[in-house]
Amino acid sequence: MSKxxxxxxxxxxxxQxxxxxxxxxxLGIRVDLMLKWGS
Known part of the structure; x- marks a missing residue:
């Protein structure tokens, strides 16, 4: 394979x-916000 x-x-x-x-x-931030607002 060439360089x-x-x-x-x-x-x-x-x-990628x-x-x-x-x-x-x-996604992590969204889940975090959902958990904060959900409680």
Whole structure:
């Protein structure tokens, strides 16, 4: 595998992870607010 391809795949992986983290963070905040308002 060429270096460029490895770099490209790595960048895509990182971008995917960042998206997932942001989504998880968003969901976590929403659940937190729901719990606070629910009680």
């Amino acid at each position: 460029e391809l490895k770099k490209y795949k790595f960048k895509r992986l990182v971008a 992870a960042n998206q997932t983290d942001r989504f998880a963070l968003y």
